Amino acid sequence: MADPAADAADQALAGAHVTAEAPAFADAAPDEAALEAGRLLFAGDCTFFFGAQQLAQLPPPAGPEIAFAGRSNVGKSSLLNALTGRKALARVSQEPGRTRQLNFFNLADRLTLVDMPGYGYARASKDIKADWQGMMFDYLRGRPTLRRVMLLLDARIEVKQADHDVMALLDRAAVTFQIVLTKTDGLKPAALARKIQEAGRLARSHAAAYPRILSTSSETGEGIAALRADLATLAEAART
Numbered sequence: 577m578a579d580p581a582a583d584a585a586d587q588a589l590a591g592a593h594v595t596a597e598a599p600a601f602a603d604a605a606p607d608e609a610a611l612e613a614g615r616l617l618f619a620g621d622c623t624f625f626f627g628a629q630q631l632a633q634l635p636p637p638a639g640p641e642i643a644f645a646g647r648s649n650v651g652k653s654s655l656l657n658a659l660t661g662r663k664a665l666a667r668v669s670q671e672p673g674r675t676r677q678l679n680f681f682n683l684a685d686r687l688t689l690v691d692m693p694g695y696g697y698a699r700a701s702k703d704i705k706a707d708w709q710g711m712m713f714d715y716l717r718g719r720p721t722l723r724r725v726m727l728l729l730d731a732r733i734e735v736k737q738a739d740h741d742v743m744a745l746l747d748r749a750a751v752t753f754q755i756v757l758t759k760t761d762g763l764k765p766a767a768l769a770r771k772i773q774e775a776g777r778l779a780r781s782h783a784a785a786y787p788r789i790l791s792t793s794s795e796t797g798e799g800i801a802a803l804r805a806d807l808a809t810l811a812e813a814a815r816t
Contacts, residue, residue: 606805614804617811620684622660629677631714637721640814641680641688642807645716646728647738648694651758654794655728656681656691659804678715686811688721696738716742717749723810724786725753726803731771731791732762735778747784754786755779756803761793 606614626635644652657663660683679691692712716725725746729735746753755775760768772789779785788806792799 606802610805610809611801613808613812614801614806617684617686617808618660618804620686622662622681622683622689624679625682626680627677628680629711631711634678634715634719635680637719639686639688639721640723640810641690641719641721642723642810643690643692643716643725644728645692645712645725645742645753646694646758647696647730647736650694650728650730651794652691652694652728655756655758655792655803656689658792658794658797658800659689659807678712683811686814687807690715695742696736713745716746716751722751723814725751726756727753728756728758729775731757731760731768735774743778743782743785747782750784752784752786753782754806755789756799757789757791759793759795760791760798761796 628634644656646652660681677693681689681691683689692715695712716722727739727742727746729739743753755778757768757771757775760771763771768791772791775789779787779789790799790803790806792803794800
């Protein structure tokens with residue numbers, strides 16, 4: 577039987593950025609103060625400072641960390657470059673699975689951004705996948721300074737089993753994650769609205785999911801300011 581309240585909440589997602597307090601993912605874009613905080617944070621320096629190919633190589637836990645995770649070729653590096661306004665901060669490659677280490681970036685001495693290896697790359701050898709994906713999952717489970725995982729999903733395609741596996745892992749580890757749709761410029765408005773609705777339903781099914789769905793495009797800049805605002809909120813919370 578249809579749930580009118582749930583249907584209404586899904587319809588509200590067509591515009592959609594959602595507050596943590598909203599019981600059903602109601603539309604609530606970041607306010608001007610949050611957007612300005614995000615702009616100021618990302619106007620600061622952002623520099624690469626560490627790369628780790630093994631868990632033992634991780635830098636000592638220090639300030640709050642935000643990890644960017646997603647399937648190979650989901651657009652993690654492009655999104656990081658768009659966020660920081662630096663075209664070559666994170667290396668962008670047309671070859672899926674190119675990033676095979678955890679790359680750490682210092683953002684204005686307030687946040688550490690972590691570009692993670694893409695998961696689910698079918699053509700990687702079993703040994704390689706076991707090594708760098710195993711390290712990635714160990715990091716997600718056990719990093720005490722990890723404040724949130726921005727889980728990137730390609731808006732143009734269906735959610736894959738590897739995505740579901742990562743969300744289940746984050747649920748078990750009690751690590752908060754936030755769904756960020758990427759490459760939304762490839763969808764017409766009606767199709768994007770449906771994708772946001774689907775992402776909202778998916779998030780509601782996971783205990784660790786943060787209830788704000790972000791839709792972004794590194795090409796057009798859609799959603800970049802809203803994502804900056806969310807990250808600025810996390811940076812400010814870490815100071816209190």
